[in-house]
Amino acid sequence: MTRSLCSIAAPGFDLGLTLNCGQVFHWRAQGAGWLGVIGEEPCYLEQQGDSLLVPAAMAEKVSTYLALDHDMAAIRATLPHDAAMQAAAAAFGGIRIIRQPFWECVATFITSAQKAVPHITQISHTLRQRYGRAVTYEGATLYAYPEPAALAALEESDLRACALGYRAKTLLKTARMVASGEVDLAHIATLPTDIALVELTRLSGVGEKVANCALLFAYERLDAVPIDVWIARILRGTYRKTRSNPAQLKAFAAKHFGPYAGYAQQMLFHHARTG
C-alpha cells in the first residue's frame, strides 16, 4: 500500500537538524527522508526546500509534532545579541523544539543519563522493538514507544537485557509509578512550570536535568533550560560563569536568554556539539 503524500509549508525549517539535535532519538534516515513514529502512528517525512512532504492524512498531526506553528522570527527577536548566541541562531535557526508525547520523552531521557546519542538511539529502538506496538509503513515495520504498563510488567533483568545498565532500575520504578497512576503525566501539563518540575522529579531517575528536558521537549515550556555538561561548559566558558553551580547557571540562563531560553539552549548546545 502506498500512502499519498502532501506538501506543507515549512519556511526556514530544517527537518534533519530538528530530528538530530538531541531532543528525539528514534528517527531513521530512509531514502531522501526520515522514517519514525509519532505517538502510535508510523510516518515518513521528507524536506523539499521550504516545504515538507508528509502523509496526507497526517498533515495536522505532523505540524503540531514538529511545532511548525512556532513564530521563529518573534522567538529569534527575543534572543540576546551576544556573539555566541547570534552565531548559534544563524547556524541552527532551522531547529524546532518539537512536541513529544509525555511518557516517551520522560522515559527516553531517563535512559539518556551518561549516554551519547548513538547509545540512546539504540536503547530506544531495542525497547520499542521488544515491548512496543508494531506498526507498518509501506512494508517497513516500526515500533511505538512501549506503554508505561508494558514496561511496568517487566523485571529489572528484562530491562538490563536492553543495555540499560543501572538505568533499568529507575526506568522500571518510574514505569510502575506512571502505570499505577501515582504520577499523572497528563495532569502535570496543567501545572505551572516550577510545580511541574517538582512533580516530575518525584519519578525515579528524574532529577533536575531530565525534568527540564521533559518540560522543554514534551510540555511546551520553551523557557525551560536543561543544564547538562555541554551547556554548563558553554555558560562557564563563553559566558564567563566559571565558578557557578548548576542552580546559578539556571538562574543566569533564565535572565540572559529570556522567555525562549530553551530555544537558546538547544541552538547553543548543537553549536557546541558540532563545533
Place this chain on the structure above:
DNA sequence: TCCCAGGGGTGGG
C-alpha cells in the same frame, strides 16, 4: 582484534 577509560545524570551517603 582486544582492552580500557570515561561519559549529555541521579540519588544516596
Place this chain on the structure above:
DNA sequence: CCCACCCATGGG
C-alpha cells in the same frame, strides 16, 4: 559535595 552505578563505544 562526592562517588557508585552499568556498559556500548571508540581510541590506542
